[in-house]
Amino acid sequence: MSGQGAFPVLDPASVEPRRGARYPEHLRAAFATREKRVLGDPLGLTNFGVNLVHMPPGSESALRHWHTREDEFVIVIEGELTLLTNAGETILGPGMAAGFPAGKADGHCLVNRSGRDAVYLEVGDRRAGDEVTYPDVDLAAIWRDGGRVYVHKDGRHY
Numbered sequence: 554m555s556g557q558g559a560f561p562v563l564d565p566a567s568v569e570p571r572r573g574a575r576y577p578e579h580l581r582a583a584f585a586t587r588e589k590r591v592l593g594d595p596l597g598l599t600n601f602g603v604n605l606v607h608m609p610p611g612s613e614s615a616l617r618h619w620h621t622r623e624d625e626f627v628i629v630i631e632g633e634l635t636l637l638t639n640a641g642e643t644i645l646g647p648g649m650a651a652g653f654p655a656g657k658a659d660g661h662c663l664v665n666r667s668g669r670d671a672v673y674l675e676v677g678d679r680r681a682g683d684e685v686t687y688p689d690v691d692l693a694a695i696w697r698d699g700g701r702v703y704v705h706k707d708g709r710h711y
Contacts, residue, residue: 561597565590565605576616577703577711580690583613601678608634608671614663616687622680625653627663632671634663645673655680660688 568591574584586609593603606614617637628650636643636651638661645651645663653661655678665671685694685701694701695708703711 563592563596565592568592568595568605570607574615576692580616580692584615585612587612587614599679601676604675605630606673606675608632608663608665608673610665610668610670612665614673614675616692617660617662617689618685618687619653619658619660620655620677620680620683620685622655622683624655624678625661626676627651628674630672630674632665632669633667634671634673635666637662637664655683658686660686 570588570590572585572588574581574587576584588607590605590607591602592605593601608614614634627645629645629647631647634645636645639659643651651661653659663673681699682696683701684696687693691705692711693704693706695704705711
């Protein structure tokens with residue numbers, strides 16, 4: 554970060570990327586090459602999160618999901634991504650954005666089906682108590698002890 558407090562500036566390339574996903578092991582394969590650079594935290598943001606996400610061909614952003622309390626917003630910067638929702642599929646190119654209101658039971662994710670890398674920015678509001686539903690797999694993220702934990706849909710812990 555430049556300016557050391559004088560300017561709230563960050564070069565995303567200076568942030569170490571987080572690779573893969575934190576899902577239970579048997580659900581991680583499609584996300585192994587996805588890279589997220591967490592931009593909001595080093596800038597001191599606490600009310601919402603901002604991630605710069607790099608997705609090589611064949612990678613996915615997340616399991617299809619929806620949040621109980623958290624709004625999400627994405628905007629494609631480079632490449633082409635396929636947005637999957639309950640309504641079907643939509644191609645998003647550079648400059649196209651999508652939003653997912655909290656509490657709307659419309660599972661969504663992005664998939665890179667193109668032959669080149671894609672980059673997008675994602676923003677979420679970090680609501681305490683937010684829980685996540687994954688309609689296509691036996692997984693839920695519930696709020697416990699100040700954070701999310703993964704459980705089976707019947708409540709058993711992974």
